[in-house]
Amino acid sequence: MNLLFGLSPFLAVGVGALLLMLAEAFGKPNVAPGVETTDAGAGRAGELALGAAVILVIGAVLSVAVWVAGPESLPELTQVAPHLVIDKFTLFFSFTLCVGGALAALLAGGYLPEHGIDRSEFFPLLLLSTVGAMALSAAGDLLTLFVALETMSLGVYSLIGLRRGSPRAAEAALKYFLLGSFAAAIMLFGLALLYGATGHTDLAGIGAAVRSIGSPGSTVSAGKILISLVLVLVGLAFKVSAVPFHQWTPDAYEGAPTPAATYMAVAVKSAAFAVLLRVLLVGFGDERLASWGAGWPPALAVLAVLSMTVANLVAGRQESVKRMLAYSSIAHAGYALVGVVAAMRSPEAVSAVAFYLLAYTVSTAGAFGALILCGSRGAEAVSYEDLAGVGKRHPAAALAFSLFLFSLAGLPPTAGFFGKLYVFRTAIDSGLYTLAILGLVNSVIGAYYYLRVMVYLYMREPAPGAPRAVTMRSGFVATALVAAAIFVLLLGMAPGFTLDMASGAALTAR
């Protein structure tokens, strides 16, 4: 029973996904009389969205429950290790992933019917992909890692291409699919090499083998380890969309339905960061690889600086708000990478990254949700001009949008402020002054394009004669925004509780 309890967050979402799939297949189509449809789930987006959100909230609640019960006190959990490692780190991330997935599901409940994308597959696919993401955050073995990565990605590939008639969606889906499978292949090559060099598929065994390099009697080749480290880093840098592996991001987000882009930006990225932290700290945690002079920290530092700087500079020049948010997600990957680099010296940095990703998840999902509210059927809000005057026409949406943008820019009293604070503080504690200062400078640059949105929301009027974007109203999107806003304010004003939970999530490097 204890084993089932420990695995309950995963089981709840997994079984829930299968049930939702059946519900979708056996449901009665809800279409206007006279409309022929072969799709049993047609017109049922609302119910399915509610079901998906409830299942994911159950998953999040169960993650907290297992966290409170303490995975250490459940010895049966070692039966599934190292394939699934259920520790506080995993549970914190599975909470974040469930929250991100639930917000995306609620946004889809409003967005898909409004924009006439009657594809009820969205919700089972979203849940199945979330199961993959949760398994990814728990993966302590190379096999689980790869299978979970593919489970997560396969769902996302189809979510992007959901708008079937649109060439842009097809381009986005194909681009993400081709580049994604290429990156997965590179990573798989690295994993195979890692297994070949060490003879282990579990990360702990790999870590021990790497530590034995140089000691008498060790047959592990340092060269192979370094090559596999590079290949694995490339694969994961693609998934977190760090510069220079980011080119797919703006196109994929722009072509995807906004809730799918939300899911990619929050859940896929968080899960990839979870697995990145675990692989680096458990598999490559040896002090010769996890040091400032050699190994992965300098490589990741370069990725972090490039991601922050390039993304912030390019984001300021975007005319599409969706593309701006895509570049913003790349910049945030850069800030989080600063925390990953700091994790080589302090276990606290791991909790800082975990907290940061939760803050980022709720802020980004909220910003995408507010953007959804600014448009309506046939006229999705895309450019800055579309947002002009929304402050008067839909004050609630504009207010929510501003709150989430404040959080993304890292202004107090929001979640984003504390996320950045903790990440940069652990960087300074670890002696990474340059990285911390570059991060701060970049946050200031980033504030420019977030505030630009607010200038359009409140201070601009639509150009005379230009078509006014009609704002939409939806209970689902409103619920998601209220939930995200509560999280943003709660994490911003009373971060102590969540931070305590995050600090339990620390992984130790060596």
Place this chain on the structure above:
Amino acid sequence: MQSWIPVLVYLAIASSVGVVMLGAARVLRVRARHVPPTRAATYECGEEPAGKAWIRFHPRYYLVALVFVLFDVETVFLAPWALATRALGGYAVVEMVVFVAVLLLGWVYAWRKGALRWQ
């Protein structure tokens, strides 16, 4: 490296079979003065080919292929499981029932969504 020698030998034999067969056909063939047009046809004594091979296939084939893969994967996992069930005990039986049930759900889904409807 010793253990790889059989693989190399296998590779050498496999590639030489193809080369020898094509080479032997070239050496032993009977050279005809005139090639009748029927002999140059795709099937000398079979069906006349109609149209080109480069045509569009209906996506239905793709759906059927997907359902086929569903059962194919099931078989791939069932075969080694069947050999090891005795050693693994009752737990393995339960696990396989769960696995097959999940795959069956996929099949039911495909059936309900009309993937098997051939019209």
